Amino acid sequence: MRGSSAETADIAGTGQVIVIGGGIAGLAAAHRLLDRGARVTVLEASDRLGGKLLPGEIAGVGVDLGAESLLARRPEAVGLAREAGLGDRLQPPSTATASIWTRGALRPMPKGHVMGVPGTASAVAGVLSQEGLARIERDAGLPRTEVGDDVAVGEYVAARVGREVVDRLVEPLLGGVYAGDAYRISMRSAVPQLFEAARTHTSLTEAVRAIQGRTAAAAQSGAAGPVFMGIEGGVGTLPLAVADSVRARGGEILTGTPVTELRRTGTTEADGPSDGGASRTAWRVVAGGRVLHADAVVVAVPAPAAAALLRAEAPAAAAELAAVEYASMALITLAYRRADADLPEGSGFLVPPVDGRTIKASTFASRKWGWIADEDPDLLVVRTSVGRYGETEILGHDDEHLVDVSRHDLREATGLSAAPVATRVTRWTDGLPQYPVGHHARVGRIREHVAKLPGLAVCGAAYDGVGIPASIASAYAAVDALGGDPRGVQELTAHPVQSLHGGAGE
Ligand SMILES: Cc1cc2nc3c(=O)[nH]c(=O)nc-3n(C[C@H](O)[C@H](O)[C@H](O)COP(=O)(O)OP(=O)(O)OC[C@H]3O[C@@H](n4cnc5c(N)ncnc54)[C@H](O)[C@@H]3O)c2cc1C
The missing domain is CATH 1.10.3110.10 (protoporphyrinogen ix oxidase, domain 3)
Known part of the structure; x- marks a missing residue:
């Protein structure tokens, strides 16, 4: 990498950038880095890409087992889907009434x-x-x-x-x-x-x-299209398509490669010593038993993992990140024979905690997404969610119990008493970062500490909004910051992105 100054991580040209985390934020960052001419390696700890985006299957039909909906009033998620070749698979919900x-x-x-x-x-x-x-x-x-x-x-x-x-x-x-x-x-x-x-x-x-x-x-004025979009085949296909695009343009993606150490070094060992003799900051990354070197690093992992990685070089940022709390939840997906199961109109319902029920929401997935209904018109896919911040007792139960309480509440709410032909429980332990009062100030402090280290940027759901568009926006801002333009990061810190997932006809 040839920076314009010793302290500027100029990613244009041949800079080597390592992205830690293969969720939607890390993959969006990799995608944007390649646009800017960087050489990119994505390191993902688990054996699959996508993080909270997870395509799956129930009774032979494709469904999302994680995030399922994109806020389309923001440009980032639908824009990335189009760039990744999924433009003609974007699909608004079939019904917005909940x-x-x-x-x-x-x-x-x-x-x-x-x-x-x-x-x-x-x-x-x-x-x-x-x-x-x-x-x-x-x-x-x-x-x-x-x-x-x-x-x-x-x-x-x-x-x-x-x-x-x-x-x-x-x-x-x-x-x-x-x-x-x-x-x-x-x-x-x-x-x-x-x-x-x-x-x-x-x-x-x-x-x-x-x-x-x-x-x-x-x-x-015609400026507003659908508020939300899904993707035929599932929102979970988005990170996979972005990863394909990253690979097609020469980016490297390694799964099963948890990063365990992140340290600064004096020079860029990836490119050899810098020409002016000036020692520039570069990074040494230990991952899955390998040691890699890069000019810049994007840390796109949840806050606890980011805290562990930043502890050595940015202890103050790490301490702030360690204080970000998460909520756990589980999604219960149930498939019924349509002939046995009748449901009220609409895309589903929300449940106020004050009403004392166990489930907190239900989505009538086959009603909400035309692509699910089209795959098997004789099947009715419904999903419920349980668990929220401070309410973890329910998640201590086994899958069978979570299915039972879902069926009980669905029967009470809608009269649905048929037996499902298939069920799936997907647990999202520490799935959602919490934004308590003062979160924006904490994010501001984290970014201040991170900005002191040239060639380091952070992004993901823990910062400026938990939704997919917000996570992508933070990834793009991180890439701009590495290129020497901090305006995106400053703007997001000052004006976080409102996240909505379209559960209830907003
Ligand atoms: C159940 C659920 C439903 C949701 N529904 C919606 C929705 O409908 N619409 C919406 O907009 N948003 C939704 N969200 C929120 C949104 O999906 C997430 O906030 C967003 O996808 C987070 O993306 P991310 O890349 O920041 O993090 P993650 O998806 O958490 O990705 C981080 C990645 O980093 C990896 N990693 C962690 N540590 C390391 C390490 N040391 N080395 C290498 N890799 C590491 C992880 O394995 C993971 O793959 C939902 C979230 C959940 C949990």
């Missing part, structure tokens, strides 16, 4: 809301009690609620429009993204739209109406 299982019945998910916060009480009339609705009306007359540098989503929303909005709407919607707790999660990081609104408006309902007005104007 329900909320609360107060003893499945109720239509209100359409007009921003992460569960309505613009008017009448918009959520079917879901909330009369007292809950009356409490929303009080928002307009309340004095300003200060949000300071950050505030918990639940705390702010409850102060403005009452706890029932949080407990029955915000909580299950946020839970679908973070498997977290609305009274802990940072509004600044998780719902930046509402955080901005809270700074500019006194009334929250008025702010939500303003956001909705802008969204409606964008829709009318």
